[in-house]
Amino acid sequence: MGRVRAAIVCLLALAAAGCSTIGAQRVGIDRDDYTERLRDSEKEQLLSNIVAMRYGDAPLFLSVASVISQYTRESSGGLNLKFSPPSDAETGGVSGAVLLRESPTVTYTPLSGERFTRSLLSPMPPGSLLAMMEAGWASDYLLRIAVRSINGVRNTSRAELFAQAGDLEFEAVAAAMRRLQGSGALNLRLHAQEHGVAGVAQVAPHPAPAQLADIELLKRLLGVKFDGEQVRVVFAARPTAPGELAISTRSMFEVLGEMAQGVDLTGGGEFSADALVRVHSGTSRPAQAHVAVQHRGRWFWIEADDVRSKQVFLLAQVMLSLSDEADAARAPLVTIPAG
Template sequence: MAGAALLVAVAAALGGCASIGPQRMGIDRSDYATHLRETNKEQLLLNIVAMRYGDAPLFLEVSSVISQYTREGSLHADIALGPPVDEADGGIGGSVLLRETPTITYTPLAGDRFARSLLSPIPPAALLGMIESGWSADILFKLATRSINGISNGGRDPLFAHTADSDFDRVIAVMGRLQRNRALQLHVEHEDGRKFSASARISPTLSDDEKADIDYLVRTLKLPGDRRGEFGIAFGAAQIAPDQLTIGTRSMFEIFAEMAQGVEVPAGDDDGRAGTPVADAGAPSALVAIHSGSRKPADAHVAVRYRGRWFWIDGKDAASKRMFLLAQILLSLNDTSGGASAPLVTIPTG
């Protein structure tokens, strides 16, 4: 009787109708999200380091993930048929095997999408839209702009090298301070698809410090002196009209090239293998600090292995982590392919 009961129990377990999918959904969703996020960070850092060594960036995007589960079971019974019959002469057993067979599809970023995502200037509407929604103007302008009304951000990478103007850092610091105090507000109005208009409005009520900041911007950026005015925003390398704020944006390729100047070049690779930044007293400081060493650190925000060495961003370096995060977001915004690159994760739930 005990053997028969065990047989029934094993058969019920093997033939049960409980679905695998719902049990796995929470685990799979968390695991895939974690690994997609980490591998995206690693891929971006690897490309930045590779560009420091003169290699072209190469992005392999995860276009789909299909995780298929199968449940396999087996049941066996050994029963003595001849007398005398003893339960010890027979046995009942079974096993259940849960098998996962994921299929991951990668799509290289190439052709028109490569040109739009990496070589085209960042869409001005995307950049200003972020500032309008509260992102710090000074941090975004430091990373993503080449100039404001002809005041140059400067660049250290030989491909994009240009001398920085001494006023640039103060200009963006003042704009960030006025933005946080709501003394200077940006407004972006989308007309359709790509067309938009943008303006910057000065608050009618200003403190003495804010008035001093506005006076500095008006004088340095050659804007009209009427503090009650509203300035239009245009895009280009130099100021287009007296009542306009003209902003030149970088491409993602240029941003990555500038970030690559923050790579700590190992001893022995400073003979030209890792390139040489432009030696300019007015060159801007590195956007990120990327360390190198023979071993992978335990507390890295992101770490990759390249040319036999480890490169990483320190987990405690808040400024570098912030710039790295913005680069990830801007890369996503700069892809105007209509979401074709978004990974599709399919997990069975029935």
């Protein structure tokens, strides 16, 4: 009878497996898996659009609106016993199976119409740019990527649709503002007003000698008197009144177009010194890459050890999210049945 008891125990185990819940066991696993894949997918989509723009194609973004993961578990078992010859030499068999099936459903929303205009064609929200500087994001990176001009001092734009010759003073202004920001001698911030928010800039009242040199440089190149008083920040190509700091921002379409100038189409590995990112290309998939996509039969990627390109790419991801001011439906909704 020992085999009979063992067979019955096996059947009971199969029945228990079929009746127990799997939802709670999958929560952590599914969350990590979907988080990792969604993050990689966002990076690949952004790089794919940058490469497409280098070829002259229009960008196309698909937002993940929802992810629904449904699990089905099925179990079956069978018992076949034979008691002849005598039961102490019984023959027979036991069989069983447990099947776990996942059926994910992913919903995508194309970026088009008004959202396309607001997110890609309109100038970046100036308040978002100042808020990032106020939070400590490197101002020189932000200025080089997202700004067309500061008080008429122009940034270089190499994308043909937005081409403009840059002023040599722009790099000096960006570097000086970064040094002052890092030392705490320059504060750029937002404050609430009756009809929205306004930006102000202010320097420390008693700067150190090295900081004073950068302040004098900004006063000379921008024509703004940084004398401890708050300077009003306006969002325009040029100041409309004395003492204003005028900042003109790029659209995300222009930002992506500028980044596309750093795509190597031939695989030669040669890049302009002022390229925002360096995107390599080749006929085979790279072994180590921060992000890689295939386009028109070639592989394009950002090297895993290219810190500067990775930082610019990260900033582009953040700014693209900030420029999309759609409602909460923009965020992916991940539904995993837990019962």
